Amino acid sequence: MKSPALFRLLPAAVSALVLLSACATGGPNSASARPVLYPNATLNRVGDAQGKAEANACMSRASAAGLSPTQSGNEVGRRAGEGAAVGGVASAVGALITGRGGEGVLRAGVGGAAVGGSAGAVSGAFHNDKPNSTYRSFVQRCLSEKGFEVIGWN
Known part of the structure; x- marks a missing residue:
């Protein structure tokens, strides 16, 4: 017995849905975006790894202050x-x-x-x-006070 056409198309439809949802959850307008640091004197002095660690620390401070990366x-x-x-x-x-x-x-x-x-x-x-602009402002100010320059989110 042959399966209906719907069941033959189901794997392709599921794959397309997964691909579309993956595309929708990333990028600069996503709540999961991270700050992009400009290679100024501070970042050049401490290096990329330390810059990422400082960004993580600022994001943790924003969360501890009750802010969420996602707009409620x-x-x-x-x-x-x-x-x-x-x-x-x-x-x-x-x-x-x-x-x-x-x-x-x-x-x-x-x-x-x-x-x-x-x-x-x-x-x-x-x-x-959707990203929370207050959360992003907090993170950007925190990084700025440490000498880093945020040029965007990605």
Whole structure:
């Protein structure tokens, strides 16, 4: 017995999802980004390894001060709500246009809200990793007081 086409495509779909999520969790706009130090006199004197150690120490100080590298917010919930609203309304309007009345419109609206809410929650999960600018400012000031210059985050 042959497996359905969906099951044959499943490994490729999972691989694509993993690759996309890996891309979404890195880079300068990610909460996991680290400070990039300019090779000024201080960094040249102490070396890259010590510069990284000082950056780690400043990031630890920021965390100890109650700051988080990730901006707190409920992106998952917000996007789920938006998706449910858009999906529900679009499905209900579509049911009205195609001539389904009463209960058909209600069923289409509820189904659309469920699909839209699920899609919105997944979208929110991918956009929930935003950097905290206060955390970054703290780390940059800490490094500056030690003589280092932060030129960006990567």
